[in-house]
Amino acid sequence: xxxxxxxxxxxxxxxxxxxxxxxxxxxxxxxxxxxxxxxxxxxxxxxxxxxxxxxxxxxxxxxxxxxxxxxxxxxxxxxxxxxxxxxxxxxxxxxxxxxxxxxxxxxxxxxxxxxxxxxxxxxxxxxxxxxxxxxxxxxxxxxxxxxxxxxxxxxxxxxxxxxxxxxxxxxxxxxxxxxxxxxxxxxxxxxxxxxxxxxxxxxxxxxxxxxxxxxxxxxxxxxxxxxxxxxxxxxxxxxxxxxxxxxxxxxxxxxxxxxxxxxxx
Numbered sequence: 706x707x708x709x710x711x712x713x714x715x716x717x718x719x720x721x722x723x724x725x726x727x728x729x730x731x732x733x734x735x736x737x738x739x740x741x742x743x744x745x746x747x748x749x750x751x752x753x754x755x756x757x758x759x760x761x762x763x764x765x766x767x768x769x770x771x772x773x774x775x776x777x778x779x780x781x782x783x784x785x786x787x788x789x790x791x792x793x794x795x796x797x798x799x800x801x802x803x804x805x806x807x808x809x810x811x812x813x814x815x816x817x818x819x820x821x822x823x824x825x826x827x828x829x830x831x832x833x834x835x836x837x838x839x840x841x842x843x844x845x846x847x848x849x850x851x852x853x854x855x856x857x858x859x860x861x862x863x864x865x866x867x868x869x870x871x872x873x874x875x876x877x878x879x880x881x882x883x884x885x886x887x888x889x890x891x892x893x894x895x896x897x898x899x900x901x902x903x904x905x906x907x908x909x910x911x912x913x914x915x916x917x918x919x920x921x922x923x924x925x926x927x928x929x930x931x932x933x934x935x936x937x938x939x940x941x942x943x944x945x946x947x948x949x950x951x952x953x954x955x956x957x958x959x960x961x962x963x964x965x966x967x968x969x970x
């Protein structure tokens with residue numbers, strides 16, 4: 706590698722660290738112009754283009770890296786990231802399975818299983834997603850993200866009791882995560898266990914007063930319980946947070962009020 710290519714690459718990395726992907730690309734392109742076999746620069750070009758929403762360039766530079774190092778794990782992971790980001794989940798799954806055949810270590814295998822679970826979840830295949838999340842947990846029994854995602858997959862499959870079990874296991878390892886409490890609250894709403902739903906949603910908000918989903922779901926629960934004033938408090942809180950969920954909650958409150966009014970007529 707030439708000294709100039711190295712200098713340009715380091716300048717590109719600095720721009721990436723600052724989130725200035727367009728400027729990083731200029732440096733990285735000049736780096737590969739100086740050294741056409743600059744593997745790491747191709748990887749970072751793929752990442753930058755992906756972050757800027759340019760699928761074709763992101764895929765192109767991922768494949769350029771693979772031309773230099775066929776079946777390189779880092780290059781395959783970048784390519785799988787590109788496919789996931791742009792919603793090409795079948796392609797992502799194919800690439801991730803290629804990674805599994807490269808003799809990776811335990812930690813990388815757990816990462817691949819997690820990514821495979823996420824890809825299948827996005828494909829609306831919760832059963833396959835569950836299978837891969839369980840594989841992660843076999844390797845890493847304290848993986849909070851795998852427990853949470855497993856809970857989400859159970860929820861998607863309408864296995865709400867199983868989803869609460871997974872979320873509760875996640876809380877054993879991360880008892881301060883507001884989002885997990887919010888997820889639990891929603892699952893308990895589906896189970897009809899409203900006292901538990903209130904408990905977990907309020908805990909979520911206590912841990913993170915800015916958690917929009919928790920405020921929204923608490924508002925929905927108050928609406929279900931016929932507590933319109935309290936539901937409106939959550940609506941106003943969402944307005945303060947400038948949340949897009951505010952109008953959705955308001956519509957639910959208005960529909961409940963209209964339904965109750967119509968029933969009385």
